[in-house]
Amino acid sequence: MRLYADGLPAVASSTMPLAIGAFIVPLIVACAMFMENVDSTVLVTSLPVLARDLGHDPITLKLAITSYVIGLGVFIPVCGWVADRYGPRSVFRTAIGIFMAGSLMAAASTNLPLFVAARFVQGIGGAMMVPVGRIIIFRSVPKSDFIRAVNYLTVPALLGPVIGPPLGGFITTYLHWRLIFIVNIPIGLFGIWLTNRHIANMREAHPGPLDWTGFSLSASGASLFMLGLSLVGGALVSNSVSVAMCVLGAALLLIYWRYASRVERPVLDLKLLRIPSFHASVIGGSLFRIGLGAVPFLLPLKLQEGLGMTPFVAGTITCASAFGSIFMKTIASSVLARFGFRRVLMFNALLAGCAIASYALFTPDTPHALIWCVVLFGGIFPSLQFTSLNSLAYADIPSSDVGRATSVASVVQQISLGLGVTVAGIVLQVSHELQGHPRIVWTDFWPAFLSIGLFSLASIPVTAKLPHNSGEELARGGRGQA
Incomplete structure (x- = not known):
């Protein structure tokens, strides 16, 4: 009891x-x-x-x-x-x-x-x-x-x-x-x-x-790598310090990878990535999330700094993607049941990548209503992708390993979202410096949106390796959850 x-x-x-x-x-x-x-x-x-x-x-x-x-x-x-x-x-x-x-x-x-x-x-x-x-x-x-x-x-x-x-x-x-x-x-x-x-x-x-050794290696490695990458080109520390943090963080993560392969119950069990459906969900999903993770950072920034909107107007436009996401949640199960996980993950990643890249086309002359509609549709495809990725992760995981699989998937998801913000920030900063504008303008943003759109497309080769019947039982049961 x-x-x-x-x-x-x-x-x-x-x-x-x-x-x-x-x-x-x-x-x-x-x-x-x-x-x-x-x-x-x-x-x-x-x-x-x-x-x-x-x-x-x-x-x-x-x-x-x-x-x-x-x-x-x-x-x-x-x-x-x-x-x-x-x-x-x-x-x-x-x-x-x-x-x-x-x-x-x-x-x-x-x-x-x-x-x-x-x-x-x-x-x-x-x-x-x-x-x-x-x-x-x-x-x-x-x-x-x-x-x-x-x-x-x-x-x-x-x-x-x-x-x-x-x-x-x-x-x-x-x-x-x-x-x-x-x-x-x-x-x-x-x-x-x-x-x-x-x-x-x-x-x-x-x-x-608790696996304190594994926790210390993975936590310090991920923190140093992500923080170092975020500091590149900034004013807080020199670039040499930023690069040193990235190198040290990557080295600690490599040590953890070797350590985790030798212990029985590591804090993050990377051996679960050998399961094809889990590998596609986590690795392919991480590439997709790098692209999507940058949007909440880039889009409000472009609307305000690039197009001159107030924070309130920018907020009313940014939230349009949430309405698109809500709509897709009502039909996601039917879409998966009709087309299957593999086809949805491949073709929807293409649509989502194009939707993200289309934000680069916004100019000061673009009507606000049109921007709102584009952002609305931009929320539909990522919602379907997240539903598919999160559901597929557990398609072939034994019940005894669900907890460990959740830890691995959750950590990789969060790191991917953070990498998206970091990558977008670096590309935007480089674009701004190369174009030589005294302050950020709307033309500085198109390389960043194009880059993160390509990250979404990069997930397609990973999910293409899935067997055609991957997650078939989940799809037919209509139990996909966002």
């Missing part, structure tokens, strides 16, 4: 009806995820104004996004172990507290290094909130209500990108960007109160020792 931390039997339903428990617990987790999603989408709309306040050009603020992703990618692999070791309720409310602390640090930041550090702290909190929240739902909700409970979690994923950009644009245009982070505080405090009141601290058997 599973026990609470206080030794009582794990019968959370004794304190509330099962139907209420199946609603309130997922709602608490969903609120935390909503806070995280809105925070991320709010920020990208405010980057140009924020950059000027901190005394840097907007391209340099890619560090604010990359540092958050590094925090996510580094700590996601150990979340399951930490939740089992200390109890999911304790870890979940601590994660909310860490996210709030990072928010306060960001709101009080007066220079770029402090702001980057604050975003990293937020990333640590975000890394624990989402996976641990899912663990709480799995352990707290009866199986008969599990599907309905999980459906509640789609709400923040859908609403965050819709609400975030216009909200961030409104706050930045008419108030002050620091209020973006202050908004998180009352939401976080309410979330901690609800967690204490409605979530039990159920513990499993002791998870055993």
